[in-house]
Amino acid sequence: MNKKIFIAGFFVSILLLVPINSAYSNNDIQIQNNPVIKSNRSNNLYVGGSGPNNYTTIQDAINDASIEDTVFVYSNSSPYNENLEVDKSICIIGEDKITTIIDGCGSGDVIYISAEGVNISGFTIRNGTWVGDSGIYINSKYSTISDNIIFNNHHGIWLEECTYNIITGNLISSNKISGIELSELNKYNTFSNNTITSNKNYGIYMCSIETVNNTIIYNNISYNGDDGIILGGFGNIVDNNIIISNKGQGVRLVKTDNTISSNSFINDGLRGSSSHNTIYNNTVNGKPLVYLEDVSNKVIDYEAGQIILFNCNNIIIENLDLSNTDTGIQIYKTNYCRIRNNNFSDNGLGIILDGGRNNITGNTFSGKGYGISFSEGNINIITGNNIYCKKGGIYGGGISNDNIIIGNNISSSNGSGIVISGHIYFPCNNNIIQSNTIACKHSGISLSSSLYNNVTGNTISNTNYGIFMESWYGPCSNNNIMGNNILNNNYGIFIGPYVNNNIIYHNNFINSSCFDKCNNSWDNGYPSGGNYCDDYDGIDSNDDGIGDTPYPIPGGDNEDRYPLIEPYGMTNLSIYFLGGLFRFTGIIKNICNNTAFNVQWRISFEDGFVLLGKITKGVLPKPLMPDNETTISSSLILGFGRIIITIEVWADNSPKITVTNPGFLFLFFILLR
Incomplete structure (x- = not known):
């Protein structure tokens, strides 16, 4: 003017x-x-x-x-x-x-x-x-x-x-909707010294790829219901703005070649899905916004309000407090990083992970948002974290395969503990979810349109759905649900439409009902058995630890053919050598208080000259009860010379143990040394 x-x-x-x-x-x-x-x-x-x-x-x-x-x-x-x-x-x-x-x-x-x-x-x-x-x-x-x-x-x-x-x-x-919105073909406009606040969605919405070379400077952009600024075009400048407490991101970057400089983010931050932007001299809650692109072999253990890594390798982030921002750490196309012993509080998201072979361990997440989200992330390890976030714990989506989520403590007052959500074109397969302790309002573990995942040894309590499985965007099948303790949930497991060919066994359902509308396997056959449900009222007439009548699963025609009489739990086995004539014998003993299911063994002879019976394998015909023992023997053996005798034994709920002993073989006679 x-x-x-x-x-x-x-x-x-x-x-x-x-x-x-x-x-x-x-x-x-x-x-x-x-x-x-x-x-x-x-x-x-x-x-x-x-x-x-x-x-x-x-x-x-x-x-x-x-x-x-x-x-x-x-x-x-x-x-x-x-x-x-x-x-x-x-x-x-x-x-x-x-x-x-x-x-x-x-x-x-x-x-x-x-x-x-x-x-x-x-x-x-x-x-x-x-x-x-x-x-x-x-x-x-x-x-x-x-x-x-x-x-x-x-x-x-x-x-x-x-x-x-x-x-x-x-x-x-x-x-x-928005305070200011630019649709198509908007160039060289200037937005300065405005106060843009409390709009239902966006402060400034510039999502079109044709919004280029605009300048946003000296504005106060605060308390909007979604992003403060969203940039979908190229060559835009966002400089010297005060950006406060927008519910989405303070600034969301979609395209490249934009400049984000000298902005002050308060309870807010920056998130990007594009590289090759110029980002410098910004602060988050008075601390530097650390932005690295194409950097390798660096340790970040100095003060930072937010950290963003694009196309980086081998970065260590440790011992920091990254709180009250949109995303504490964002990793994009970044590999081999270690994020350890950091504190994340009241962020929209603690960590966004897009990359491979990263390790997230020993961190604490708390407050209003989510803990960890990964997409297009493969072979990452998330272990030993404490996640106490209102909206949810760990979310995996997009193309995310072969990740390991193990030994985390997760609670959420509104959301889910661990979600693996795939798509027919964007699978989430072959992930391991093991030994986590979860207490969340909605679901403990949710598998959606995902294949070949292993959910084992988790403790899930006080949820609406202990384990939730659905198939809205593609098949959810060939998943293994085994050895979980599922307690005090509305549904211990809920399997929705079109979820087929999964196996559920050796889980303990205590004060938690089951529901399955489709066709899945609820046991591992005999003598391995199925699941323990505390409302099963059948008998075990032959004391093999397995009920004599099947346990029907509500929702369809499924049944657990071999329900367990006692809760499934981990145990330990021991081995004793006896020697023998014609056949080598040994004793397997269950030395703990839980029944051992699907006990398998292997006897082998090495060195010397063994003509017959070099390797023998076997499976016990029924579970091995606590403090019980049984004798195993090799097949007929014939040979001569000094030998090494090895016995291996394991069960579904017992680690493998291996014992070796030297001996002497003379024809059919085995002498231990």
Whole structure:
């Protein structure tokens, strides 16, 4: 805007406060001269007030104005219930931005600008609330929107195919979608010194790839319901803004070649899905935002408010407090990093992981958001973390395979503990979820459209769904659910439609019901057995630890054919050598308090000359009860010489043990040494 217009606005305010000498009274009728607005424009037109020949509507004044005229609008006739169309290069000035109100009455854009070089300042612009409507819609160039209050519209300001416009000094708040939105072909616009706050979704939305070379500078962007700024184009500058407590990201970067510099993020931060941007001199909660790209072999153990790694390798991040930001650490196309012993509190996300062979261990996550999210991440290890986050613990999606999630403690007041969510085109397969302790409101472990995952040895309690399986975006099959303790849940396991060919066995369901609508296996055959359910009321007449009658699974036609009589638990086995004639014998003993299921063994002879019986394998015909033992023997053996005898034994719930002993073989006789 021409500097003279700003000066004129100042003098208008002064003049309105001072009695004007030419005003006089006759029969109680006040007649007021209109202020003279000093401008290089041709004419001044007045709306409202009590001057002679003043207009009663703003649109009538616009219609009668010529190019470069000024329309001055008094506040005493507010609100002006109009939808304005500005199709000529004029200046429209309100007497007072608080009291000079243009109200769109809930239908249509409040102000639509199609002409170049339009200046609008000094108004409250409200109630363009119908879907797609805006407080100000601009389809032009070289216009200036300054010193207005723009609120309660669908969009505050919408720009389409605009260049070289200036949006400055406005308060843009409480709009239903965005404060400012740029759609297509918007270039070289400047947004400065605005306060953009409390809009339902975005502060500034620039998602189109055709929004390029715009400048966002010296704004306060705060408390918006989603991202403060989203950049979908190239060559934009975001500089020296204060960005506070937006519910999404402070700034979200989608494309490359943008500059993010000297911004102050408070309870907010930056998130990107593109590289080759220029990012420097930003702070998060007063601490540096550390941004590294194409860096290797570096340790970050110094003060940081947020850390972002793009295309890096072998970075160590340790012993930091990365709290009260959108994402504590973002790793993008980055491998072989170690993130250990850090604290994450009240972030939207503690860690975003996109890369391979990274190790996340010994960290603590707490507060309002999520703990760890990974997508397109393979062969990562997430272990030994404490995650106490309101929205959820660990989320894996996209193309994420062969990850190990082991030994974490997870609780969530609203969300799920561990979610593996794939797609027919973006699989999440062959992940290991083991020995985690989980207590969450929704589900302990959720598998969605995922294949060949192993869920073993977890303890899941106090959830709505202990284990939840669904198949909305692709098959969810060939998963192994084994050896989990599932206690005090509404559903211990819930299997939804089209989830087939999974195996569920050796789990303990205590005060937790089961539900399966599809076709899955609920046992590992005999003598390995199925699951322990505390409401099973069958008997075990032969004392083999397995019920004599199947346990029906609600929801369909599934059944656990071999329900366990006692809870399944880990145990340990021992081996004793006996020697022998014709056959070598040994003793396997269960030395713990839990039944050993599916006990397998192997006897082998090495060295010497063994003609017969070199290797013998076997499986016990029934589970081995606590403190019980059984004798095993090799097949017929024949040979000569010094030998090494090896016995290996293991069970589904017992680690493998191996014992060796030297001996001497003479024909059919085995002598231990």
